[in-house]
Amino acid sequence: MKALRWLLLGGLTPPITVxxxxxxxxxxxxxxxxxxxxGWGKVKDPSGIIGVSESLGFPLPTLAGWMAxxxxxxxxxxxxxxxxTRPAAFLILVTMSVAIYAxxxxxxxxxVQGWELAFLFWMLALQYVVFGAGRFGVDRWLR
Structure with missing residues (x-):
């Protein structure tokens, strides 16, 4: 149970710093x-991301588009x-991996002007997969 709580919500935190x-x-x-x-634009009109999923050859493009x-x-x-934070960042990491590939x-x-932004979001998501939300996130209150 402790391992699951750490995985989902994070671990020990040091004293508050800048x-x-x-x-x-x-x-x-x-x-x-x-x-x-x-994300909001894709949720409002998923046809574009579903089309991308089709062009990438996903077996269930509608499901893949909605997942993205x-x-x-x-x-x-x-x-x-x-x-x-960690599970959310992991899902973002997977989605950005597909975006980088595409x-x-x-x-x-x-x-630049292609996959740079997806790569930047990938790096930021990786940071939160590893470190979690930090001291000022809901995860800490739940922990």
């Missing part, structure tokens, strides 16, 4: 950027709030 505030600000900014800047849309929107909101290797987009 790093806690910065980690929180970056987490909120990242989560809201993913949710509102990318919800991982960006719902995962971004959860990340911003700091609730179930832009870089499938469509041949250049790094």
């Amino acid at each position: 790093g806690d505030a910065v980690l929180t600000a970056v987490r909120i900014g990242t989560g809201l950027s993913i949710a509102l800047g990318h 849309a919800l991982s960006e929107f719902g995962g971004g909101i959860l990340l911003a709030v700091g609730l179930l 832009h870089a290797f499938r469509w041949g987009d250049p790094f």
Whole structure:
């Protein structure tokens, strides 16, 4: 049970530092950027992401499209709030992995103005998979 709680909600935290505030600000900014800047549009009109899923050859493109849309929107909101941060960040990590693959290797987009943003979100999601929400997230209150 302790291992599951640590995996979902995080581990021990050090005394409050400036790093806690910065980690929180970056987490909120990242989560809201993913949710509102990318996920919300896909949730409102999933036809584009479903078409991308079809072009990538996913066996269930409608399901894959909705999973991408919800991982960006719902995962971004959860990340911003700091609730179930590690699982939400993992879903974002998977979605950004597909986006990097599609832009870089499938469509041949250049790094800048192609897959740079997906890579940046991938790196930020990796940070939250490893470190969790930090001191100022809902995960800490639940823990």
